[in-house]
Amino acid sequence: MAVQRKMAAKPVRDHPFTTRLNRSIELDDADMAALDLLLSRWVIAKKAKDLIVEGYEYRSLHIVESGFAIRYKLxxxxxxxxxxxxxxxxxIGFPACFYEDAVFSVAALGDMSLHPVxxxxxxxxxxxxxxIATALVWFAAREAAIYAEHVIDAGRREPLERLAHFLLEMLTRLQAVGCASERTFGMPLSQEGIGDVVGLSGPHVNRMLGELRNQGLVAVNGHQFTVVDMAALQILGEFRPAYLDRVPIRGRSLQ
Structure with missing residues (x-):
């Protein structure tokens, strides 16, 4: 699945995992030291490799430092x-490590830098x-909320609305870890992959993207997506980013 490789260590405070934890609750020096130890090992997962295979035992976690993957069912x-x-x-590894056998598969979309834990x-x-434990509860809650929105996509949103919602979801998630600007982000999925998220065929996604461009809502340059009219796209996709936001516990004392 992955090969060990020595790399220059990124300061723990700059790691995207730490960035996301800090969005929920302010971590102290002891927390940072614990995370530094947790993230001390590195592996590289190659493009298109299965990191988890449905039906197989999986008893470890991998924290993503860079790169993208998909959690899927075939x-x-x-x-x-x-x-x-x-x-x-x-x-990577929730919820697979808590079941006797993994219930979903996970595959790398490109080369990934991971921390095995x-x-x-x-x-x-x-x-x-x-x-850290409290912030991780938010991880699980946010994951459940994302799944719920995708169920609503498939069950009730029209194709154009689904696509608008998904694009804004990706932009918001990538902004949270410093991987996107205010309106522009790199889409890690092909049009077929986007279709496998929102329940449309690749050609249908292509047509819907064309419609969004024609309406002046987005601009697309290869895998680079730019939201041109944020307010209109949010209205179209009924996108409210609260389900991706931090839990309101910053500054509270946890002993």
Missing amino acids: LHSGKRQIVNVIVPGDI PLDSFTDLCLNRPK
Whole structure:
């Protein structure tokens, strides 16, 4: 799945995982030291490699430093449903490590830099560092909220609305870890991949992107997406970013 490789260590405070934790609750020096130890090992996962395979045992976690992956389910018909896109700062292994066998597969979209973390080490971190454990509860809540929005996409939103919502979701998530500007981001998925998220065919996604461009809502240059009219796109996709925002606990004392 991955190969060990020595790399220049990124300061723990600049790591996307730490950035996301700090959005929920302010971490102290002891928390940072614990995270520095947790993130001390590095591996590289190559493009298109399966990191987790549905139905197989999986008992460790990988924290993403850079790169993208998809969490997906492959049906007997050969059709694929992507349930979430994994971005820098995310954790690979939830919920796979808590089940006897993995319930979804995870595949790298390109080369990825990962930190392997034994489940026992991760559990010890949560037990010993309550601020980190509290912030990680938000990780799980946010993940559930993303899945819920994708269910609403498939069940009730029209194709153009689904696409608008997904584009804004990706922009917001990437902004949170410093991987996007105010309106522009790099889309890690092909049009077919986007279709596997929102339940449309690749050609249908192409047509919907054309419609968004014609309406002056987005601009697309290869894999570079720019939101031209933020307010109109938010109205179209009924996008309210609160489900991706931090929990309101910053500054509270956790002992």
